[in-house]
Amino acid sequence: MFEIDKNARRLSQSEKQQYLEDGYVTGLPVFSKNAINDIHDWYEELSSKLPKEIDINKTNMWHKASKKFYDLCRTPTILDYVEDLIGPNFVQWGGQFFNKEPRDGSVVPWHQDAQYWPLSPANAVTVWLAVFDTDEENAAMKVVSGSHKLGKFVHKKNDAKNLVLNQEVSFDQLDETKIVSLNLKAGQISLHNDALLHGSEANNSNRRRCGVTMRFSPTNVKGDLETWPFFETQLARGVDEYNLNPTAETPRGEATPLKMFSFSHEFVKDW
Ligand SMILES: O=C(O)CCC(=O)C(=O)O
Numbered sequence: 001m002f003e004i005d006k007n008a009r010r011l012s013q014s015e016k017q018q019y020l021e022d023g024y025v026t027g028l029p030v031f032s033k034n035a036i037n038d039i040h041d042w043y044e045e046l047s048s049k050l051p052k053e054i055d056i057n058k059t060n061m062w063h064k065a066s067k068k069f070y071d072l073c074r075t076p077t078i079l080d081y082v083e084d085l086i087g088p089n090f091v092q093w094g095g096q097f098f099n100k101e102p103r104d105g106s107v108v109p110w111h112q113d114a115q116y117w118p119l120s121p122a123n124a125v126t127v128w129l130a131v132f133d134t135d136e137e138n139a140a141m142k143v144v145s146g147s148h149k150l151g152k153f154v155h156k157k158n159d160a161k162n163l164v165l166n167q168e169v170s171f172d173q174l175d176e177t178k179i180v181s182l183n184l185k186a187g188q189i190s191l192h193n194d195a196l197l198h199g200s201e202a203n204n205s206n207r208r209r210c211g212v213t214m215r216f217s218p219t220n221v222k223g224d225l226e227t228w229p230f231f232e233t234q235l236a237r238g239v240d241e242y243n244l245n246p247t248a249e250t251p252r253g254e255a256t257p258l259k260m261f262s263f264s265h266e267f268v269k270d271w
Helices: 013-022 033-047 067-073 076-086
Strands: 024-029 090-100 108-111 125-130 142-144 179-181 188-193 198-200 209-218 234-237
Touching: 013 024, 013 076, 033 067, 033 090, 067 090, 067 209, 076 090, 076 125, 076 188, 076 209, 076 234
Parallel strands: none
Antiparallel strands: 024 188, 090 209, 090 234, 108 198, 125 188, 125 209, 142 179, 142 198
16 A cells, blocks of 8 residues: 555564563564655545544544555555464454644553453554654653553543543553653554553644554454444454454445444445
8 A cells, every 4th residue: 555664574583572571562664764755645634534623532443434544454564563473363443543733732641451442362462553753752652561461550530631541540550660662753663462551641842643553353352242332343364263243344435433433334324
């Protein structure tokens, strides 16, 4: 879809080991420098379809709505990296933007994804693709290295308006010395484990910041439909030898999610 970086590759043994030990791998090349303008155009095209009053951070399921988003998530280089962590058969069930315009004040509180995702077994990998260069200055995502091995942290509800998620782990629970900023060049990705503590501060710079996230799980995952009725999977690679979840349709055109959770059939009329 976009030009691939000539340094794109498979994960090394030490990167696979790092994922197990630290819960993340970062700085992985996917798209080339030549592709960055196309990625920016792609982002503008998708995001500009949202009505002004809707915050893109409060929308999800783009992989079920938009063929262009879906196609990006099927980039073989991205799937190769994911396969190196969770094996040849896996599904996608989430696709979302984490956007911070300069000084918009939005914050992603410290949290563990697996703590509120009703999935079993909990073994999801998140791909975070940088649309713009991302570093400490423009609020790159931060992780607490190794925290995925420490069990569930206490999450408290916080409905502050500038928080992208309404539950947070208090700072005093974190080992500050283990915090790592996942700085990325546009077109690169990081991968993180669903039990890893992560979050991001406000973007106090004049630079834009946006990540495209893709959530993948091995085909043996089962979503609890009582908690997440909309949970549907799309086979991303290999075969679904378990068939444990409802299947989401593959988008045939462009629709735009206006909320966090939708069934794929809600988008069909717009394709
Ligand atoms: O982009 C961010 O700051 C947070 C992303 C996030 O929470 C996630 O990918 O699960």
